[in-house]
Amino acid sequence: MRVFVTGASGWIGSATVDELLASGHEVLGLVRSDAAAAALIAKGAQAHRGDLDDLFSLRKGAAETDGVVHLANKHDWANPAESDRAERAAVEAMLDALAGTDRPFVIANALSGIVEGRSVVETDPSPAIGPGSDRGGSENLALEAAVRRVRSAVVRFAPSVHGRGDWGFVTFLADAARKHGVSGYIGVGSTAWSAVHRTDAASLIRLAIERAPAGSRLHAVAEESLTTKAIAEALGEALNLPVTSIDPADAAEHFGVVAHFFATTMTAESAITRKLLGWKPTGPGLIEDIMSGAYTN
Template sequence: MRVFVTGATGWIGSAAVDDLLEAGHEVAGLARSEAAEASLRAKGAKALRGDLDDLDSLRRGATEADAVVHLANKHDWANPAESDRAERAAVETLAEALAGSDRPFLVANGLSDLALDRPALETDPSPAVGPGARRGGTENLALDYVNRGVRSVIVRFAPTVHGAGDWGFVNFLMSAARKHGVSGYIGDGSHAWSAVHRSDAARLIRLGIERAPAGSRLHAVAEEAISTRTIAEAIGSALGIPAVSVAREEAGPHFGFVGRFFGLTMSASSERTRELLGWAPTGPTLLDDLIAGAYGKAAAR
């Protein structure tokens, strides 16, 4: 297939591009800069210059592709409303370009909308509906296009997609630990996160566009629930510093923006995903990566 990928040089997207190419697919990635374009071409992928606000480039990429993988997001933590606006406009543009074609359209989402008192299931609908919702309500927007001839597939990613070079949530937790000299967890640390290795997430993306039926919700989750205290203790062990409780009211100053997520339970089952696609995670666990130094070893004391 000819696959158009947004976020193609990002943390997850770059691994997904590698996996797609290795499987024999042709890839065109959205590139915001000359450096991104050069990186894609060096891998053997094509590059389409543009960004999430360049709706003409998005439309062109989708029109020329057999499948679309949408992973890009502005992630503007200082202005989430702008990120949500851009996300909804991008998903709507891509879906309109695919309408009536029955081509696969894979859209990324996270588990933060499904902070339940149990592990989230693939059958649990996202409560985020409409332009004013988190991420612009794009999970439900994409699924609405199933009735318009689009093979929409949602992939909900664990809050940590980990591995060497990760610049996501765990990297920010490591930075906070280095800054304060302690590895913090909020309250009693009983909140839990799911986790998945980057290589396993990339493979799931490919399987999703190859095999998943229209309307599928997939969970990129290898480990269902790791307590935040366990994560903090592993970070502390890697850095040679103690793990301590941080009061909820101090989470913002201590952790920065990631504190709003570290105090949530974001766990999910992937049993249905594994059965549907034959997906079996094989990458290292989050604790394996932390212990092995994927996020850096002990800081200077």
């Protein structure tokens, strides 16, 4: 299968490219720079120049391949409305190119905001509907394309997709610990996150592009619930720093942009995903990754 991957040089995208190539697939990766193109070509993939605002390029990449893995996002924290607008327009463009083909379209989403008070399960629909909603309602937009003969599936990622070289949430927490000389958690540290190793997330994406049924919701979750206090304690031990509670009123100053997420429980189950696709996570857990030194440099 020849697969078009947006976000091909990103944290999850680069691991997905490796996984697809190792499994015998060809990859056409969306890139914005010469350096990213060179890195893709060195792996044995092909580079496709463009970005999320270049809708012609996105349609062309989707039309010329056997399926799409859409992982790119602007992640413009200062202007989320712009990120949402760009996401919806990009998804619409690629779905238009795939309509009527029965080709797969795998799209990324987060677990946050889907339900409150319990772990998210795969049967929970996203409440984000329409252009003005989170991520432009792209999850529902993609899943609805099943009636247009697109084999669409969504992969919802745990808040921590971890591993050596991670630049996500846990890296922000480690940076805050180094900056302030303490590894902190908010309040009593009872909020919790799910987690998945980067290589396990990539293997799930490959399985999804290969055989996920149209309309599937899949959860890239290996560990369902780790308390934020346990994460802070592991970081403290790995960084040789004391561990302390941070007053919720001081969380934004201490943790920066990640404070809101660290104060929010974001957990999910993945039993349906595992049974549907035979996905078996094998990578290290988040605490093990932290203790092995993945976040000490």
